[in-house]
Amino acid sequence: MQPAITADRLTKTFLDRRRGPVTAAKEISFDCGYGEVFGLLGTNGAGKTTTLRMLSTVLTPTSGTATVAGHDVVRAPLLVRRAIGFLSGNTGLYARLTPRETLWYFGRLHGMSHERLGPRVEQVLDLLDLRPHADVRCERLSTGNRQKASIARAIVHDPPVLILDEPTLGLDVLVASAMVRFIADCRARGKCVIFSTHILSEVEKLCDRIAVVHGGEVKAAGTIEELRLRTGKPLLEEVFISLVGG
Amino acid sequence: MRGSEPLIIASKELRELLRDRRAFFFAFILPILLYPLVFAGAEKIETLRKADVGDRPSRVALAGGTASLIAWLRADPDIALDPAGPDLGALEREEIDAIVLAPSGGDGEDGGSDVRILFRGLSRGAGAARARIERSLDGFRRSLVESRFRERGSRLDPGRIAETSARDVATPAARAGSRLGGILPILLVALLLTGGAFVALDLVAGEKERGTLETLYTQPVAAWSVMAGKFLTVLTVSIAAVVLNLAAMAASAALGLGAAPGTEAFRLPGLSAIAACLVLQIPLAVLTSSILLAVSACARTFREAQMLLLPVTLVAILPAVLAALPDIQLTQLIAVLPVAGTALAIREALAGEVRWGYLLVVLASTGLYAALALRWTAGLLSREDLRLGLESEPLLEARTARARARRGVFFGIAMILLLSYAGSAAQQPDGPLGVWGGLAVTLWVVVLLPPLAYARAFRVPLKDALALRAPRSGDIAAAVLLVPLAVVVIILYMDFQNTVLPFPEGLRGELEKIFGGEGLHPALALFLLAVSPGICEEVLWRGVVQGEMEREGRPLKTAVLIGLLFGIFHLDLYRLAPTAFLGVLLAHLRLTAGSIVPCMLFHALYNGTMVLAGGRVGTLLSQGAEKLPFLQPALLLASGGMMALVARWMWARRRTG
Numbered sequence: 001m002q003p004a005i006t007a008d009r010l011t012k013t014f015l016d017r018r019r020g021p022v023t024a025a026k027e028i029s030f031d032c033g034y035g036e037v038f039g040l041l042g043t044n045g046a047g048k049t050t051t052l053r054m055l056s057t058v059l060t061p062t063s064g065t066a067t068v069a070g071h072d073v074v075r076a077p078l079l080v081r082r083a084i085g086f087l088s089g090n091t092g093l094y095a096r097l098t099p100r101e102t103l104w105y106f107g108r109l110h111g112m113s114h115e116r117l118g119p120r121v122e123q124v125l126d127l128l129d130l131r132p133h134a135d136v137r138c139e140r141l142s143t144g145n146r147q148k149a150s151i152a153r154a155i156v157h158d159p160p161v162l163i164l165d166e167p168t169l170g171l172d173v174l175v176a177s178a179m180v181r182f183i184a185d186c187r188a189r190g191k192c193v194i195f196s197t198h199i200l201s202e203v204e205k206l207c208d209r210i211a212v213v214h215g216g217e218v219k220a221a222g223t224i225e226e227l228r229l230r231t232g233k234p235l236l237e238e239v240f241i242s243l244v245g246g
Numbered sequence: 247m248r249g250s251e252p253l254i255i256a257s258k259e260l261r262e263l264l265r266d267r268r269a270f271f272f273a274f275i276l277p278i279l280l281y282p283l284v285f286a287g288a289e290k291i292e293t294l295r296k297a298d299v300g301d302r303p304s305r306v307a308l309a310g311g312t313a314s315l316i317a318w319l320r321a322d323p324d325i326a327l328d329p330a331g332p333d334l335g336a337l338e339r340e341e342i343d344a345i346v347l348a349p350s351g352g353d354g355e356d357g358g359s360d361v362r363i364l365f366r367g368l369s370r371g372a373g374a375a376r377a378r379i380e381r382s383l384d385g386f387r388r389s390l391v392e393s394r395f396r397e398r399g400s401r402l403d404p405g406r407i408a409e410t411s412a413r414d415v416a417t418p419a420a421r422a423g424s425r426l427g428g429i430l431p432i433l434l435v436a437l438l439l440t441g442g443a444f445v446a447l448d449l450v451a452g453e454k455e456r457g458t459l460e461t462l463y464t465q466p467v468a469a470w471s472v473m474a475g476k477f478l479t480v481l482t483v484s485i486a487a488v489v490l491n492l493a494a495m496a497a498s499a500a501l502g503l504g505a506a507p508g509t510e511a512f513r514l515p516g517l518s519a520i521a522a523c524l525v526l527q528i529p530l531a532v533l534t535s536s537i538l539l540a541v542s543a544c545a546r547t548f549r550e551a552q553m554l555l556l557p558v559t560l561v562a563i564l565p566a567v568l569a570a571l572p573d574i575q576l577t578q579l580i581a582v583l584p585v586a587g588t589a590l591a592i593r594e595a596l597a598g599e600v601r602w603g604y605l606l607v608v609l610a611s612t613g614l615y616a617a618l619a620l621r622w623t624a625g626l627l628s629r630e631d632l633r634l635g636l637e638s639e640p641l642l643e644a645r646t647a648r649a650r651a652r653r654g655v656f657f658g659i660a661m662i663l664l665l666s667y668a669g670s671a672a673q674q675p676d677g678p679l680g681v682w683g684g685l686a687v688t689l690w691v692v693v694l695l696p697p698l699a700y701a702r703a704f705r706v707p708l709k710d711a712l713a714l715r716a717p718r719s720g721d722i723a724a725a726v727l728l729v730p731l732a733v734v735v736i737i738l739y740m741d742f743q744n745t746v747l748p749f750p751e752g753l754r755g756e757l758e759k760i761f762g763g764e765g766l767h768p769a770l771a772l773f774l775l776a777v778s779p780g781i782c783e784e785v786l787w788r789g790v791v792q793g794e795m796e797r798e799g800r801p802l803k804t805a806v807l808i809g810l811l812f813g814i815f816h817l818d819l820y821r822l823a824p825t826a827f828l829g830v831l832l833a834h835l836r837l838t839a840g841s842i843v844p845c846m847l848f849h850a851l852y853n854g855t856m857v858l859a860g861g862r863v864g865t866l867l868s869q870g871a872e873k874l875p876f877l878q879p880a881l882l883l884a885s886g887g888m889m890a891l892v893a894r895w896m897w898a899r900r901r902t903g
Contacts, residue, residue, distance in 0.1 A: 056464050059630055078466045086464040092457030096265040097258070108254050109465045137265075153461070 002070055003031040004161050004192030005038070005055060009064035012050050024050040026216040027064065032194050032209070034160065037187050039207035040196040041240065047216040048196035049088065052165045055194070056086040069161055082110065085154035088165030095139035099130050099149040102138065103156045110157035117156075124152045128182070144175035151182065162186055164195035168202060180205055200236045214244040251467050255475025259449060260482065269444055273487050278494050285498040304343045304375035307332040311348035318386045319346070324378045337366050343375035427593030431569040434488060434527060434592070435585060438534040439559050441487025446480045446538035450627070451551035460634060469628040473539070477620065480535040488527065522595035522605065529612035530588045536619030537562065543626035569593045581607040584615045647797040651804075654794025657700055658811045661693070661786060666817055668692045682766060685774060694782040697790035711793040712785060713842045721839035724892050725848040731892075732831060732848075733855055734885040736824045749820055768857075775857045780850030787812050787829065788836045788845040796837070805833040828852065831889075838896035 009027040025047040032038035040048045053059040055066055057077035066073045069083035093102060103124060107117040125131045128148045133141055138149055147167075154162065164183070168176040183206055186193050197203060203210055204224065211221040220227055220243050224236060231242040263269055306325050308316065309332040319325050330336065332345045345364040363379050365372040453459040462472055541558050545551035565586035568574045576590040587608040594600065626632050669692055671677070673684035701711050708714070740749070766774065787808060795804040812829025813822045832845045839845075 058460060058463055058634065078468065081464055082466040084464070088460075091461040091464065092453075093461075094258070094262060094458055095456075096262045101261075105254070105258050106465060109251065109467050111466070 004034050004036075005030075005032040005066070005068050005194060007031070007051070007055065007064070007066045010051060010054055010061050010066055011063045012054060012059060013062045023216050025054065028211075028213070028216075028218050029064075030211050030218065030221050032192055034192050035187055035190045036208045037183060037193045037195070037206050039203045039210040040194065040213055041198065041200070041203055041210050042196070042213035043198055043244065046213045048213055049165050050216075051213070052086075052088065052163050052194070052196055055080075056084055056163050057081055058086075082157075083159055084161045084163050085157070085159040086163045086165075087150055087154040087167055089169050091150065093138045093146060093149055093153065096137055098135045098137055099141070099145075099152060100125065100134040102149060102153055106153050107156045112157060120156060120158065124156055128152050129178075144171060147171055147175060147179070151179070160191060162191055162193045162195075164193065166196055166198075168197065168199065176202075200240065204236055212240060212243045219243045251471035252474035252478055255462075255467075255472060256478035256482070259445075259476065259479040263445060263479070263483065269448070273441060273444065273483060274490055278490065281491070281494040281498045282501075285495075304371060304378050305341070306375060306379060307336065307342050307345045309345065309347045310350040311346070312350070314390075315348055315386060318389075319382060322378070322382045325375075325382060332364075334364070337364065337369075340366070340369050340371075343369065343371045344379060346379060427596035428570040428572070430523070430596065431566045431589030431592045432563060433491075434530070435534065435563050435566040435589070436559075437488045437491050438484045438527075438531050439538065439555075439562060441491070442480045442484035442531075442535050442538050443555055443559075445483045446476075446535065446542045447545075447548055447551040447555065449476045449479060450539060450542035451545040452548045454545075454634070455547050463633060470624055473620070473624045473627050477535055477539055477623070480538055481531055484531050484535050484538075485527070488531070516598065518600065519595045519598065522600055523592050526588050526592055526595070526605070526608065526612075529609055529616050530585070532616035533584065533612055533619055534562065536616055536623050540619060540623040540626060543623055543632055565589065576601070576604050576608075578604075578607070582611040584612065588612055647799065651795045651798040653704070654791045655807065655811070657697075657794070658787070658791040658808075658815075661696060661791075662811065662815050662817075664692060664696065665815060670817075681760075682774060686778070689774075689778045689782040693786055697786045700790055706790070706793070712789040713793065713836055713840060715841040715843070717839050717841040717843045721835070721841065721844045721896065722847065724896050725835060725839075725844035726851065728831065728835075728889060728892055729848060729851045729855060731885045731889045732828065732852060735889065736827065738885075739824060739827070743820075743823065747820065753818075753820060772854055772857055776850045776854035779853055780846045783812075783815075784832070784842055784846045784849055787815070788832050788842050792833055792836055801837050805830050805837065808833040831893075834893055834896070838893075 007028050007030050009029055010025055011023065011027055012025045013021050013023045028047070028051050030038070040051060042048050050059065054061050055068055055073060057073050057080050060074060068080045071079040071083065073080050094105075097105065100121060103121045104117065107121065112120065122131075125134050128151060130145065130148050130152060133145050133149075138146060141149060151167070154164075162183075167183075168179050171179065180202060183193050183195065187206075187208075195206075207224065209221065209223050210227070212219045212227070220230065222230070224239075227239050227243070228234060228236075231239045233239045233242050263273075303324050303326040305328050306319070307328040307330065308319065311319075316327070320327055328336075328342050330342075332347070333342075334345070336342045337345060343365065347362040347364065349360070361383060363376055365376050367373075450459065453462070463469075537558060538555075541554045542551045545554055562585060565583060566589040568580070568586045569589035569592065574580070574590065576587070576594055580590055581587040581604050587604075591605055591608045594604075665688070669684075669688040672679055672687050672692065673681055675681050677684060679687055698708070700706070701708050743749075760775070791811070792804060792808050795807065798804070809826045809828075809830030809832075812832070813826025816822070816825045818825075828849075832848060835845045835848060836842055
């Protein structure tokens with residue numbers, strides 16, 4: 001079966017006015033299948049967000065290629081976007097729309113018909129326990145409910161691939177736990193989930209495979225067990241430190 | 247792109263806008279409330295002012311004056327002579343409105359003497375007092391002349407002396423329309439810009455800050471759809487703001503608010519004028535909405551967009567000010583000027599004069615500008631650096647290359663200006679250096695030093711900037727071969743040019759003197775006229791300027807522009823085309839050889855040929871084939887063809903080598 005995501009030597013270089021060329025992601029390669037949760041593990045500024053932005057077509061790679069759900073991210077960005085649900089700390093919500101209106105809006109942008117969209121919106125609201133807040137403007141929601149609304153927005157069109165950039169960042173324990181359950185549930189439903197984090201416990205709980213990213217490069221990739229064997233360290237924290245050279 | 251996408255986006259944006267109480271209040275509610283208040287306030291102030299000044303006689307102190315003058319002023323009901331007498335302090339304290347200084351004397355000495363009126367311009371009632379005094383003094387003067395004529399038994403009746411009178415034959419409606427037309431276009435542009443500004447800035451720059459633009463760009467929606475949706479929103483709000491503002495203004499005026507007693511009442515323009523204004527407003531609104539979106543797209547934050555908006559608004563309003571100048575009429579040129587054409591067409595429409603031809607030109611040109619602005623905005627929004635406030639390497643590299651190319655061109659232009667002043671001054675025949683000394687200083691100081699200083703100032707590695715590389719033997723051979731071909735082509739071209747632009751005799755003699763190296767040893771003449779330009783001019787043009795331009799990666803543009811600048815650099819209209827041609831050829835040599843050495847060789851050899859031809863250069867250039875009958879068009883074709891072949895061969899070598 002074709003992998004849901006393939007990244008082949010993905011590179012992105014920015015030119016900073018002061019520092020000159022800065023390579024945020026350098027020849028990143030990995031793949032990820034359906035029914036799999038793949039984690040990009042790295043410190044702040046490691047290149048995780050840049051990689052996920054390239055996969056979600058927000059950024060164009062400087063070099064290298066990537067496919068998502070069989071579509072090339074550069075040649076067929078609209079088909080890629082149709083197949084993904086993208087969520088990051090940078091993707092905001094419309095403050096003066098309610099979660100229900102938000103879901104309708106994004107569902108319609110995905111070309112969903114009214115007949116299909118109506119039940120799907122209710123289903124997603126129930127799935128994320130958002131129904132009591134469905135008609136409250138997003139600006140008045142708590143941080144947790146806002147994050148739930150963001151997730152609902154990302155999955156309203158039922159995408160086969162989920163790209164989540166630090167999805168638990170800034171959330172309290174309960175909401176973060178609900179998020180972890182949601183990701184596990186997505187895997188159970190055969191979705192491909194790729195997410196970035198620097199929280200090791202989440203990685204241990206969720207990821208089938210991980211890639212440790214540091215300085216814009218993939219330092220190692222594989223299952224957690226494989227990385228333990230490779231580094232000879234029993235704890236994931238030690239594995240991570242050993243790989244990034246801390 | 248699905249046709250419904252822009253509508254989905256626009257309807258969401260409008261829904262959000264209507265829920266933003268602050269934006270809704272400022273865009274729609276405030277105008278409705280503001281205009282009646284402003285108009286009523288203005289009316290009240292005017293009425294109070296008139297009540298204060300207009301209903302009471304002006305208080306005037308009189309100094310001097312004849313008995314008859316005092317009696318005349320006393321009899322005037324609009325003037326109350328102050329018994330306290332002239333006192334500047336009283337004028338300052340506004341206790342009196344004016345002082346009249348009149349010469350004293352008997353009634354027989356009246357007239358012919360100056361009467362001065364002192365008033366304090368800032369004071370309320372000063373203007374009215376001055377006008378009343380002048381009117382009263384006019385009456386006094388007239389009565390005095392009449393009485394003197396009568397006393398002398400003259401038959402001349404001063405009452406029949408011709409007086410000038412003027413009458414405006416324009417209808418009141420046309421007058422009102424013209425007055426309105428002077429103000430309305432400025433108001434319209436200002437309202438379109440201010441009405442749509444908040445929305446445009448919020449929809450792009452604001453969304454960048456809030457991260458919602460990134461959310462939108464992860465949806466399966468084409469960049470054009472996003473732009474079109476946001477544009478529709480800004481356009482709708484801009485037009486709604488204008489309509490609401492104008493309606494509120496018209497309603498306030500029609501209700502009689504703002505019209506002080508005694509002033510001409512507001513007249514609503516005719517239906518055809520209103521229709522013409524509305525039609526003209528739409529492409530203008532499209533243009534301003536696109537500009538607003540472009541400003542918003544360029545900014546990374548809402549605040550940055552606000553800062554960009556102010557100069558853009560001023561620049562956009564400025565052409566509309568033409569409508570306020572009665573002497574400026576709508577012409578073909580003005581009709582195609584953005585904003586200005588629309589402003590004057592609206593003024594004409596309001597004055598009841600609709601010239602359909604001009605109207606169509608205005609509509610078409612404004613529509614074209616609007617389409618171009620929209621296309622530009624779409625381009626901006628599809629750039630990831632602007633969309634996300636990032637810097638992407640290729641974009642920045644291109645920007646840097648473009649900036650350097652521009653800098654190089656500006657430097658070249660500055661050098662032309664420098665040469666036109668310093669070079670001309672240095673080469674004066676009766677100057678301290680004489681012609682030859684001046685030429686040497688011009689080439690080795692004025693032309694050579696600035697490019698070297700430029701390279702140092704901008705830290706451009708001299709070796710790269712000048713392309714100081716050892717040339718290949720093929721390039722040297724090509725440069726040598728091109729010289730005779732270029733000479734033949736230029737002589738034949740000049741033969742043609744002389745038929746349309748005859749070479750002046752004076753210039754011919756001057757060139758013969760120069761290239762003849764009058765009074766110079768032949769070796770020195772070759773050094774000064776061939777070798778020196780070959781080095782100094784090449785360092786400037788094919789060196790620093792072309793080095794900067796080549797970074798942009800557009801060889802054709804580089805060669806053409808370098809050629810053109812090189813032609814202008816010689817400050818000679820009659821030699822502009824041939825020197826520009828040589829400039830293009832030399833630029834091509836550097837581009838293909840990757841070295842400045844073949845250019846220097848070619849330049850020195852070409853000029854050397856001219857020196858060797860000596861006093862015949864002017865003749866060759868001015869009379870060409872006429873004096874050399876063996877030169878036939880076939881020779882031109884052969885030489886041109888060979889040049890093209892050599893150039894193509896060199897280009898092919900560049901690509902493979």
